[in-house]
Amino acid sequence: MRIIAVVNGKGGSAKTTTSVNLAAILAEKSKVLLVDADPQGSATWWTERNERDFEIAKETGTNELLKLKKVQGFDFIIVDTPPALHFDALKITIDAADFVLLPSPPAPMDLKALIETVQATIMPAKVKFRVLLTRVDPRSLGKALDAQQALMQAGIPAFNGFVRAYAIHEQAALDGVPITQVRTKVAREAEGDYRRIADELLREVNAHA
DSSP states (O other): OEEEEEOOSSSSSOHHHHHHHHHHHHTTTSOEEEEEOOTTOHHHHHHTTSOOSSEEEEOOSHHHHTTGGGOOSOSEEEEEOOSOTTOHHHHHHHHHOSEEEEEEOSSHHHHHHHHHHIIIIIGGGTOEEEEEEOSBOTTOHHHHHHHHHHHHHTTOOBOSSOOBOOHHHHHHHHHTOOGGGOOSHHHHHHHHHHHHHHHHHHHHHHHTO
């Protein structure tokens, strides 16, 4: 079993969108538990309204999160974490994680907050991690490539793929389904972004198994 924590200390990073869609894609071939550790409960609200291929559990208490490594019956546990870095729940989840995925828009202020998160919380935990650029403007892909390069130069690994900003992601959340269940041409583009990330994630996690 592998525990994957989806982390960002700042809101608006597509953290829950990433958690839900990766859970749906990984669940096509594996047993997946999505843990909603965010007190706002966005992942629970999104996923509990329809049938899905993965399990969902809302666990915001530190006592429950301390037991993550003892959970049995799943290949992957994906944890949608709270946005505030001072939450004890966040530290507990990172300490339990086999891999930390950090979604962030490529805007300079977002990257500044992300780097602070990495330096304050991720690096001290000695856990494998990688940044995922999200909400990328499809008309300005060069900015995402520049951001990836800047992260790499700062010694912060980033996924080669990134997630473009499509309104269909918000519609999927309103409909209570992952992007894989939306039947439009744009949805296929959005789904493709997350499938590429899922492939990279599996290679990264398996490389450190």
